Every structure is written in structure tokens, then in C-alpha cells.
Amino acid sequence: MTPGVRFHVLNREASSFDGRTFAKLYLPILGKTAAGLYQLLRVTTSGRLSNLIDALNVGQPALLRALDKLSALGLVQVFEDGPSVSFALKSHKSYEAFLSDVLLRNLLATKIGETALKNLLPEKPKGHDVSKRFSDVFLVDTPESEEVAVEADATSEIFDLASFKERMTKLNLRFSRESVDVTHLYSMAEKFGLDWFELVQLAQETANVDQTINTKAMIARFVNRQNTQNDRPSVPSAYKELVSLSKKVAPIAFLSQLKKEIGGIQNDASERYLLSNLTDNHMTAEVQNILIHYILVQQGRGSLSAKYVNSIAGQWLRSGVTTAEEAVQAIEDFNARIRRTKTEQKVVKKAPDWENERTTSDWSPEEQARFIAERQKARKDK
Numbered sequence: 001m002t003p004g005v006r007f008h009v010l011n012r013e014a015s016s017f018d019g020r021t022f023a024k025l026y027l028p029i030l031g032k033t034a035a036g037l038y039q040l041l042r043v044t045t046s047g048r049l050s051n052l053i054d055a056l057n058v059g060q061p062a063l064l065r066a067l068d069k070l071s072a073l074g075l076v077q078v079f080e081d082g083p084s085v086s087f088a089l090k091s092h093k094s095y096e097a098f099l100s101d102v103l104l105r106n107l108l109a110t111k112i113g114e115t116a117l118k119n120l121l122p123e124k125p126k127g128h129d130v131s132k133r134f135s136d137v138f139l140v141d142t143p144e145s146e147e148v149a150v151e152a153d154a155t156s157e158i159f160d161l162a163s164f165k166e167r168m169t170k171l172n173l174r175f176s177r178e179s180v181d182v183t184h185l186y187s188m189a190e191k192f193g194l195d196w197f198e199l200v201q202l203a204q205e206t207a208n209v210d211q212t213i214n215t216k217a218m219i220a221r222f223v224n225r226q227n228t229q230n231d232r233p234s235v236p237s238a239y240k241e242l243v244s245l246s247k248k249v250a251p252i253a254f255l256s257q258l259k260k261e262i263g264g265i266q267n268d269a270s271e272r273y274l275l276s277n278l279t280d281n282h283m284t285a286e287v288q289n290i291l292i293h294y295i296l297v298q299q300g301r302g303s304l305s306a307k308y309v310n311s312i313a314g315q316w317l318r319s320g321v322t323t324a325e326e327a328v329q330a331i332e333d334f335n336a337r338i339r340r341t342k343t344e345q346k347v348v349k350k351a352p353d354w355e356n357e358r359t360t361s362d363w364s365p366e367e368q369a370r371f372i373a374e375r376q377k378a379r380k381d382k
Helices: 019-041 049-056 060-072 095-100 102-112 114-120 161-170 178-192 196-205 215-227 237-246 251-262 269-280 285-298 306-318 324-346 365-381
Strands: 006-010 046-048 076-081 084-089
Touching (some): 251 269
Antiparallel strands (some): 076 084
């Protein structure tokens, strides 16, 4: 970019700015030239790069380095279009968000030192936090008789909307009212500790006739499922860790991680299609994970064969297996039947006593003649 290149500034009115946050957190990292350039762009509509060079009283190399710093920190996006360039302004992070970002916080510490950084950190309040979460107050209401206790992972991302939408498209699902539906989805994710994959499965199971998602039906289905938790079969201790993991990970990620541990071809297109087909046939994610583990680990197979997977999956779906616990029980029942069959095959039946007795064909000629004579005599006596 030469000094004569024209520039245009975009999104000036759409970005927010807080002088205290910028001065204390961004200025030490950016330096005076880059910080000054950002504030100059906020009050400029268009011009030539030479105008910015003159206003900042720097050379062309210093201006380009300043632009690099601003773009690297996500404050400006630079778009070249032939003889001109556009600068799309972005809002800086809030004070709390900046200091919560490990990378930015450490970068700031290299500029001002650890001691100065500690003085910038927000004061930690004392006492027990009794604040309400978003989902505690808004949107997701369940009848008092149907309250569900779920331990949500507070450290995880609340909801991956992009992945949810991508899967929705593949399943031909649509939003009824996107803004309302999305708000409900975020609330459900937080309140019930559900990830995007679990939510899209609920959406598919409860979709309206026109293929729009029904968030009220999703909530009812989840609550009903959780209320039957106590009816689930107990899990042998050897399976407890597997069952817990199966409820937290999407099948594709579970398969990938398992193959990293035991070996196998990663990103197999046929396996991805197979798992997608299981989802389309309403097999829950946790059951798919148990099935994957059973085939690759317990059966020792190198990959998921469509014929073998569909054979087992068909039996489980017909039997109404919807939870990891039920899938484990199905495996244990099958293994028990195999053990009984093998035991019965090994048992040698004891011959009845009469089989050891001699038959007439074993008698001598004299014994046979005596038997015939006695039988004829008995008939005459009658």
C-alpha cells in the first residue's frame, strides 16, 4: 500500500469505544502510533494513506506496522480492492473480557509487568455467589412437579450455534422464529447442560409437521427423559466412566478420539456417513458412542462396518434402547447368552441306566431260545 492509495472506513458507527479500557489495556500493547491510528480512523470517513501519515507524523513503514498491530488484535480488518483499501472497524473487548483472555492478559504482562497487571485485575468479591443465571429467570420454565436436576458444565461454551445450524440444514429442519428459537436454545443449553448435538437430536425428534423446530416440545421431551432416569438399569463399575463420557461427546468426536488411542484410519467418510445415518434413524448420541466402543474395543474390529453396525443398531432400535445404560445392558445380556451357549455345548450328558442294559441282540443263541420258550408258555397259561 503506497501513500497515494485511497481508503474508506467502514462500521464507524457500529463499533463501541471505552477510553479507560483502551488506555489501560490496549495502549501498552499497541504503542502510541497504532493506538493513535485506531482513534483517528474512528473519526475519519475516507482519504488517502498520505493523510494518515501526515496526521500521525510518521513514515509509511510505521503506518503499515500500526495497521498490522490493529488487525492482529482484531480492532481493524483490512480489505484491498484494486487501487483502494477499506478499513472495517471492530469494537475492542470489554475490560472484563480482555482480562479473561489468557493470551491478551499475558501479552499485556510482557509490556507492563506482572505487578502492574495484578493491580488492573478486578477485585474479587467475598461471600457466596447467589446470583441467578439467565435460564433461571427467563424462558425455560418447567412445571414444579417436573423439575429436573442437571449438573451443567460451567466451564464449557454454552452453545455452538454454528454447528447446530449446519446439522439442522442437513436434516432439513428450519426455525419457526429464529430469534425466539435461538434464545430458547441458549437457555436450554445453560439450564440443562446440553451441547449442540444433543439439542439438534431433540429438535429432530420433536419437529413439527412442516419441519420447523418446536422448542416447547424439546423441553418436554428432555424433562420426560430425565424423569425416567431412575428407571434405567444399573451400570457395572467397569462401564461407568464410558457411560459418563458417552453422554458428553458427539459420536464423530468420540470415534476420532478412540481411534487416536487404539489406532485406525481417521476421517473415514464411510464411517461419518454411517453415524449420520444412525442419527437420522433417531439413535441417540450416547447409544451411538457405546456401539462404537463395543465394535472397536470389545470386538477388536479395525473400523465400523455398515453391515455389522446396522445389524446391531437395528436390534437396539427395535428394543427401544435410547440411553447409554440400556445399551450397556443390551451388550451384557448378549454376552451372557453367548456364555450360556458355550457352557451348554461343553456339558457331556450322562447316559440313562437303561442304555447300559443288554438288548436281545446281545444275547447268546441259548438265551434267545429260552426267552422265546418262556414267552410262549406265558401265552398258553392265559
